[in-house]
Amino acid sequence: MANTQAQNAAKATPSRETLLDIFRRMALIKQNDERFRQVIRTGRLIMPYYSTRGQEVIPACMSVNLRNDDYVCTIYRGIHDSLAKGVPVKYVWAELAGKATGTCKGKGGPMHITHPASGVMVTTGIVGSSMPIANGLAWAAQLRGESRVAVANFGDGAANIGSFHEALNLAGAWKLPVVFVCQNNRYGEHTKYEVTTPVDQIAKRAASYGMPGIHVDGNEPLAMYAAAKEAIDRARSGGGPTLIEAMTFRFHGHIMGDMDEYMPAGEKQGWIDKDPFPKYRAWLISQGHATEEALAATEAKIEKEIDEALEFALSSPEPEAIELRRDVFAQELAV
Amino acid sequence: MSSAKPVPAAGAAKPVTTIQALNMALEDAMQDDKNVLMLGEDVADREGGGVAGVTRGLSSKFGDKRVRSTPISEQAIVGAAIGAAIAGMKPVAEIMLMNFTTVCMDMIVNHAAKLRFMSGGQTGVPLTIMTMSGAGIANGGQHSDMLESWFAHVPGLKVVVPSGPAEAYGLLRSCIDDEDPCIFVEPIMVLFASGPAPQRGSRIPLGKANIVRQGTDVTVITYGKQLQEVMAAADALKDISVEVIDLRTIAPYDKETVLASVGKTKRAVIVHEAVKDFGVGAEIATQINESLFGKLAAPVHRVAGKFSPVPFARALETAFVPSKAEVEAAIRSACGKGGK
Secondary structure, three states, X not given: OOEOHHHHHHHOOOOHHHHHHHHHXXXXXXXXXXXXXXXXXXXXXXXXXXXXXOOOHHHHHHHOOOOOOOEEEEEOOOHHHHHHHOOOHHHHHHHHOOOOOOOOOOOOOHHHOOEHHHOEEEEEOOOOOHHHHHHHHHHHHHHOOOOOOEEEEEXXXXXXXXXXXXXXXXXXXXXXXXXXXXXXXXXXXXXXXXHHOOOOOHHHHHHHHOOOEEEEEOOOHHHHHHHHHHHHHHHHOOOOOEEEEEEOOOOOOOOOOOOOOOOOOOHXXXXXXXOHHHHXXXXXXXXXXXXXXXXXXXXXXXXXXXXXXXHHHHHOOOOOHHHHHOOOOOOOOOO | OOOOOOOOOEOOOOOEEHHHHHHHHHHHHHHHOXXXXXXXXXXXXXXXXXXXXXXXXXXXXXXXXXXXXXXXXHHHHHHHHHHHHHOOOEEEEEEEEHHHHHHHHHHHHHHHOOHHHHOOOXXXXXXXXXXXXXXXXXXXXXXXXXXXXXXXXXXXXXXEOOOOHHHHHHHHXXXXXXXXXXXXEEEHHHHOOXXXXXXXXOOOOOOOOEEXXXXXXXXXXXXXXXXXHHHHHHHHOOOOOEEEEEOOEXXXXXXXXXHHHHHHHOOEEEEEEEEXXXXXXXXXXXXXXXXXXXXXXXXXEEEEEOOXXXXXXXXXXXXXXXXXXXXXXXXXXXXXXXXX
16 A cells, blocks of 8 residues: 555645745754754753754654644654644743743653644653554544544654554544654664564555555655645545655664664765755755745744744743642642 | 442432442433543443443443444553543543553553643643452452552552442542543452442542541551451451441542541551552551551551462462451451450
8 A cells, every 4th residue: 555755746746835834844843953962062951862853854744734733742752743843942942951931841851842732742752652642632533523633753663562553453443533654764772674673664564454554755855745745634534544654864863972883884974965954955946946045044033043942941940849749630739 | 338338429229230330420421521432342332331331321322433442452542542631531441451451551651640740731631541350250360450559659640449339430420520540440349249329420529538437446448349348347346446448549548537547546457459568558557657656556457468469269369358357357456356
């Protein structure tokens, strides 16, 4: 059932406005990621950081096809998904700084960004756990007769944990309006895809669960846009779930500080040489969709927003100790 | 539950089993609130209305989209319930047997329990998980464990164990109403027990214990199936005035009622079927010691399951669970009337 990306690309061509929106979201992810790493290196933010640099195209192309009230569940390497979906940058920064003004009052941190107002319902630190919960969000939408869809993001490593199989099976059996997005960055932690996965494409597993599987170049915006649109349109129109396997690569290893010793020499550099961001940027200009000045203005605007967000995060108050008694239950715990 | 005293939630109608009471509670909850959903293995009528019949008739009345049979996929069941809950529904998930919660602990412990806290209060999880367990019907080692202390140890979960039909009705309604995830444990021997029918719409508040029997010499703290043994032992001990507390809610347990009672009697015995070591009794005994050390007339006693997997053979299963004789002996020991 796996489609080729060429077939997908033929089905949907984004408008110029959408092409620029994809660029804006890619730039938002890339520039935030670069600044996160820079600020972490200065010691002003202390946290485990799972860089999403290199994976910008996937959430940019998913999110331009989603409505604000569509649901997203993502994972510890998921800040790109949250930013693309529209979680305000300043609240993300404040959460990473562990401040009371963060998305989660500083109680979640980088692995648990949550912002229901933007549709980001769960960020999980447990491999595979975005999928079963996305089903429930989709089930609620289905029962209420809403046209909302739910998106579950996860990595290639998660396709080998039980929750993937349980969740895809249930979604297939119940025809849920959910899109499973496997961001296949070729490594689960430090272990290469081929070492752990005996099938050449995760998208092929979709057949086992009665849903279409789309294997797509997740670093190619036009193909990724078409795959996203096809899957989201199908879910929204009652056609049930889709498994998208979007091929990509992480430019900074598993976790910040990763020395990449487990990768063959040159592999990462080969992907960085094909970095989708400058490639797409140049393509937009060469095709006449945008001028250098217009794209630079978009980037400058994002940079200013990040400057303000960093200042907001660093100057915000720490959460008070009483927060340990709040949100454990709906009712504050007694002393 | 023939020996149980009438409880406040009980009405005057003819006796019902706990299975029937739970069925009534679910039907009434679904009738009262269209957001209440039911999912689990075999819960729809096409599949028999639940392995014990707790959900019988519900899918016929409310439709098989709201009362939905699932694959044998506990992670998918609890995950779907969590997602529906954070979308504003009130799902009730049946995990057929409590041992099966071990294959979906990630969903319960890392997600249901923590999403409210980790999101800074944005995503509460108003979910009820119903699950039956307990020794007594030769189910052996993987279908009988009482694991309530596992869940009571996790911040963010509420844990309830009813001791009879009216308690089951009122407590389940309160769990479904609650804004937080509740683990509703159905001791198998309680499921089949009969008692006064609940009043429709009645609620028993979570976190409140029930003083089932007033006494002055010793407080026995118990819950679930063991209330039956404890009441029988208390009735048998003519020379000792035994106060009996049915905890009803294990987490958060009613510390105030327990400490007030033990403060009065100065002696405490804790009885539960779950394995004694690191169990509910260990926590309550410690809290009694922390608050009442120096005022106690005897060490806190515990009577609980032996440190063994639940065995199959009837002779062993009987030896595993706390008996009326063991409870009597512990009460006598606590009161300085004869050794253990």
